[in-house]
Amino acid sequence: QVQLVESGGGLVQAGGSLRLSCAASGRSFSTYAMGWFRQAPGKEREFVAAISWHTISTYYADSVKGRFTISRDNAKNTVYLQMNSLKPEDTAVYYCAADTSTNLVVRKTGEYWGQGTQVTVSS
Secondary structure, three states: OOEEEEEOOEEEEOOOOEEEEEEEEOOOHHHOEEEEEEEOOOOOOEEEEEEOOOOOOEEEOOOOOOOEEEEEEOOOOEEEEEEOOOOHHHOEEEEEEEEOHHHHHHOOOOOEEOOOEEEEEEO
């Protein structure tokens, strides 16, 4: 079992930065790949980024490549999403998820989910 709690969301102007954190509880955190997804009002949930359990591999949606960076600290049971050069279209509820890399990246799903944190980017 893995419990996930996101934090770090907020209101930021276009061009600004935010860093999201996802704190996990459960002794098996380091064995899971971790991912970030987002869902804007009236839209389907979309994959944003993922990182393998050993941190060697990272994956990004084309829409965030070069602007967002995913990282994790297994000693702190935490995964991060550094978001730079934010755009109004990045506005969404951001969720972290835990599963295998294949499920997160290919199937766009996760075994465990957090409750989400709101990110709003004003123009």
